[in-house]
Amino acid sequence: MTADLADSKDLRIDSISFEHFRNYPSFELGDIGALTVFVGKNAVGKTNIVEGIELLTALSSFRNPTARQLIAWNSNTARLKATFLNARRRLDVELKMEDGKRSYSLNGKPKKIQTLKGLLPAVSFTPDDLDLVKGSQSGKRAALDALGSQLTSNYYVIRKDYEKILQHKNKLLKEEGSSSYLEAIDETLVRVGAQLYCYRSSLFAKLLLEIQKYYREITGGIESVQAVYVPSWQEADPENMETFILSKEEATQQMYEALVGKREDERRRHRAIIGPHADKVEFFIEGKNARIYGSQGQQRSIVLSFKLAEVSLIRDMLDQKPVLLLDDVMSELDEQRRNALVGFISGDIQTFITTTNLQYFANGILDEARVVELGCCR
Numbered sequence: 001m002t003a004d005l006a007d008s009k010d011l012r013i014d015s016i017s018f019e020h021f022r023n024y025p026s027f028e029l030g031d032i033g034a035l036t037v038f039v040g041k042n043a044v045g046k047t048n049i050v051e052g053i054e055l056l057t058a059l060s061s062f063r064n065p066t067a068r069q070l071i072a073w074n075s076n077t078a079r080l081k082a083t084f085l086n087a088r089r090r091l092d093v094e095l096k097m098e099d100g101k102r103s104y105s106l107n108g109k110p111k112k113i114q115t116l117k118g119l120l121p122a123v124s125f126t127p128d129d130l131d132l133v134k135g136s137q138s139g140k141r142a143a144l145d146a147l148g149s150q151l152t153s154n155y156y157v158i159r160k161d162y163e164k165i166l167q168h169k170n171k172l173l174k175e176e177g178s179s180s181y182l183e184a185i186d187e188t189l190v191r192v193g194a195q196l197y198c199y200r201s202s203l204f205a206k207l208l209l210e211i212q213k214y215y216r217e218i219t220g221g222i223e224s225v226q227a228v229y230v231p232s233w234q235e236a237d238p239e240n241m242e243t244f245i246l247s248k249e250e251a252t253q254q255m256y257e258a259l260v261g262k263r264e265d266e267r268r269r270h271r272a273i274i275g276p277h278a279d280k281v282e283f284f285i286e287g288k289n290a291r292i293y294g295s296q297g298q299q300r301s302i303v304l305s306f307k308l309a310e311v312s313l314i315r316d317m318l319d320q321k322p323v324l325l326l327d328d329v330m331s332e333l334d335e336q337r338r339n340a341l342v343g344f345i346s347g348d349i350q351t352f353i354t355t356t357n358l359q360y361f362a363n364g365i366l367d368e369a370r371v372v373e374l375g376c377c378r
């Protein structure tokens with residue numbers, strides 16, 4: 001983080017405004033407190049608000065949109081603004097979308113995205129996240145990368161670099177490029193890939209400790225969760241909880257050897273097989289793979305623990321509380337898990353929740369909340 005941002009701990013969002021963003025010609029909200037609940041019918045623009053806040057905090061969106069998709073259909077530019085406050089200072093963050101590009105500024109000065117990462121991070125929880133345990137491996141990797149990219153700008157830069165090299169290699173494999181060119185790309189891929197493997201697997205190890213803590217709390221200490229991070233070149237046995245913890249040197253060597261061994265295979269399949277883009281994560285409950293044997297409730301407890309663990313890890317590592325964005329998940333959780341989430345929200349994490357129905361909020365939580373009705377006056 002740059003020196004002018006060093007005094008930015010304990011930030012919270014004080015106000016937001018959107019212009020020509022998604023379905024909003026304009027939208028403003030000021031004096032934002034600890035808990036804001038956006039309520040409205042389907043398609044009124046609830047998820048769009050959560051996405052706008054995520055773009056201003058996490059600097060990315062769980063929907064992974066292009067700049068064009070974020071701009072209102074009848075406009076060529078869109079602007080999102082937020083004011084962040086703490087006891088000492090005020091920061092104005094702005095995101096402009098134009099000509100297929102996103103550009104950020106801080107207090108009026110243009111900023112590269114990596115210099116703003118971690119300023120005021122966010123954890124989002126959407127119905128899609130509920131598939132994190134049983135869903136695709138790419139979803140698990142993306143969740144870890146989104147977290148890691150908020151925690152350090154190095155993680156963000158390495159992941160971006162790896163993505164570019166991988167795209168380049170896949171293009172070359174499709175075009176059946178020369179062996180010498182592919183070998184040269186593989187050297188860069190291994191160097192950057194081993195670094196990404198190390199960042200991601202060590203992030204996962206830290207996160208897992210927190211996940212285990214929350215899982216124990218949610219299940220009243222009855223069950224425990226375990227997990228493994230498996231590099232692409234290892235054959236993961238889904239029934240077996242074997243762990244693979246490698247140093248950067250070991251990862252570099254093993255990845256390189258695996259790449260050489262799979263070169264023909266990659267050429268035949270026209271795509272890269274080896275590298276952190278194909279690493280795997282598996283969760284286990286009491287030694288049994290949660291993807292295969294876990295009930296829906298158990299899988300959801302892991303997901304909820306994962307999200308709460310993200311908040312804890314960000315708070316501990318950055319010494320800055322993230323904002324929590326809960327998009328329509330209350331209706332998806334049963335009472336026990338909803339109560340666990342509400343207990344967490346009642347702490348001091350600034351939270352934004354969307355819902356179609358306020359009936360999901362028991363335990364007096366709405367007494368403390370600002371309820372914003374969407375769609376009633378537009």
Ligand SMILES: Nc1ncnc2c1ncn2[C@@H]1O[C@H](COP(=O)(O)OP(=O)(O)OP(=O)(O)O)[C@@H](O)[C@H]1O
Pocket residue numbers: 021022023024040041042043044045046047048049068069070071072073074328356
């Ligand atoms: N770029 C855009 N320009 C204009 N409208 C858009 C754009 N992108 C999405 N929309 C529209 O915004 C509307 C609101 O979407 P959003 O996902 O926020 O709804 P929601 O309130 O979360 O609904 P639900 O409760 O059904 O999830 C949708 O009708 C969608 O078509």
